[in-house]
Amino acid sequence: MMRYYQRRQRPTQVSSELPLEIIVEILSWLPVLSLLRFKCVCKQWFLLLQDYKFIAKHRDRTCYTLPPSYHCEWDKKPFVTVCDENFMLKCCCSGLSLEKSTTSQVCRIRNPATRKMLYLPDAQVCDAEFMDLGFNLLTGECKVSCVYFNRAQKEVGVEVITVGKDETWRPLYKQNQNWLQRGKAVLTQSCCGEDKVEWALHLPEIITEGHDMCLQIHSLDLWSECLTTTTLPQGVFVDLENLRTFLWDNRPAVADIVGGDLHILVLVDFKEHKWSQNKIIVPLKNLKVDNTILMDEIVLKRACSNTLEFQGGSQLISYDMEKKTLMVFDSLELLKKRIALLKSTLISLKEMRSEINGVQD
Template identity: 35%
Template sequence: MPKFQSMSSMEFWCVEIKGGEPLKVEIGCDKILHLAQASLHALKKDHGDVSVSLFLKTGNQVVVLGNLCIGKQHQVFVDLVFEKEIELSHNWKDGSVHFCGYKFYKQLATTNKRPARSLCVKEMLEAGFENKRKKDYVLKAVPFFPNEIIFEILSWLPAEYLLKFKCVCKEWYYLIQDSNFIKVHFSRTPLLMVYDEEKRVGFGISGTIQETFIRVDHISGVILEKGDLSHKYRIRNPITRQILFLPDPCNGTVEVSIYRCQSTYEFKLVSIYRDEKRSSMQGFEIFTIDRDDEWRPLKLPSSQVCRMDLEMLRKTRQAIYYDDGSDDSDLYSDVYCLDVESECFFINVLPQGLFSDSNKVLALDWDGCLAYAEIVEEKLNVIILEDFRKHKWSQRKIIVPLTFFNEIQITEDNFLAPVIFISNKLYFLILEDKLFVYDIQTRQITERKPVSWEDKSLYTTRHSLVTFKGMQPEKIPQGVDLA
């Protein structure tokens, strides 16, 4: 009799069939049977290289599922589904064969309810690769997994695996390249803290001249780089190893950043340039990947914005922030915000009287928002610009207890600076060459890393499958490590 193991809406089933004893497998009116694989049972050395044929009968039709060989192939994947009773058998007189798979309710194929991912993904992937290699073993049938479930399972897998799985079949190839799949997959990839080389040797836009590309910025798994000889900008996806060279921004460009729009998922680049005729003036250009052919100038809100100090510039996932530079105070009251998605400027006024010493106030990225912070008596006082479009600041200062002062031994000469806050973790720099991560919930230091700004830098990222029109495979000069 078949053995069943309940898995809520799915059941694992396995039967042992002896030679000369065909077995009928009943399915039930409300279920679908998945036949995943067959394997030899009770192998013995004295059996030799015996070939075993597997048979399946449905209705009046008998088909050969495949062949097993004791000395060579003990297992075969078939990946078939059935709604009616089937009969399984084989021609091995001296042993038995195990058949196994899943039973699941028909409604699972028409709803978004997913089976246990860890129980399904192995069978699904192995069946896909095995069928690719052994086409003579495959019987044409309705795929076991509905498209919604395949989408769900694949979207949780590492990007490196998905690049290999594109060769399983045509359907997977197009699914993994689908823009909606790429968005969902990216949202489910873990956040990584990468300590990597700032420079990468490669070929310029001509494809023949070798030069060094320096990392300028990064977003959503792609890196913006600039060539040291040609001064050309390019975008590189380190996972797919594809590159896209960009049009040149205007002369006098001093800063280029890359952003991803939250609502449209478009990628934009912002260039800050200095007017050669009026050295004190600065302006902005913007470029939308896959839509623009050249950079577009942005209209500035006033002449004051052009006097910004690049040293005071701050960037988050959505905007560029900078102070007005209109007075000599250490902490400016007007904060200009360029919303990259709408390409509009907003002016926010920093509330006064919140900090005891404006000279010690630092700006940082707080979960994608601009924040100002000051360390006072083993506490971090923070005020956040929660919505720059609505000019909304946090109602009160956020106070974060810092319990590591005895451990780190903070002194007046040992400068401590918060850099970024992500997912309840604060990243601090000490003396500009040491970085540690502080969990504000557990109040523990979770990571420590040295930082050498000369050749390496630390940044957070997620692996992504994103690609752009015109991207080409990255050519690596001989002798250069791909890692």
């Protein structure tokens, strides 16, 4: 009896430590601010919370709403000003925001979730520019591109800066305006996109040689910084000057209206100079918004899945090509919704500082 009692009282050896995979699973569901505090728990957690694979997993599982200090305004196009109202939001990527001063060329990258930011060298003074931010979660590389327009010199150029490596903007590309002066200058990904593992911008140009004309699309891969030029096949479209360019599933596409139908040819692989074998034809005859036929003043923005998007002033018009139905959105309200859905991230770039007290990360 005594032996039995002693066996029952013998302590059981149970590990008090959870397996690392269980810890990772739990942490991946927690909010950013909690995880920032947990960096101090131990060296293993500190390294884990900076690992890009964990950052990607965490971001896919959490969301945050931008602070109320973000608000949208309308000035010919929708834009967003941020917390101090002296910076406008240019674009977002992987939870990071690229912001530019409303009164100068000062630019900064900001993480709204961690309240950390990094100021960049001033961008070039120009008549207009398009700026984009890319972060590659596979490599941790972060770049900012700037496409600028100089009307005095009649040129368009591309500059880039690699965060943490470059001290100044580096020129990548220049060309005369030609096709660009008609407002169809740059084809880029959505300004509120997620990861840019594949990241390129495309600049269409009309080339004239004597009486002959051709359309070329200059595609700049912003990660490799390689330029590829693809020529539109001869005879596919008759009137090159009236062609419209836009993005079809983030690939450059060329379109024209023929007999009331929209004829589209897609550059499916710019690195291989490969165009789609057949044209995509979309009937436009019966597409009306407020009794205005879309084919009269059509501004193509992009296409994704089975949806075509048109811009009409302050309205964004979405056409479902399968159901053949139209939906009209207010561009400003749509931008607000997209921004509100941006996901938080633990990403911190080298030399980022707190926007509250300026402490370096």
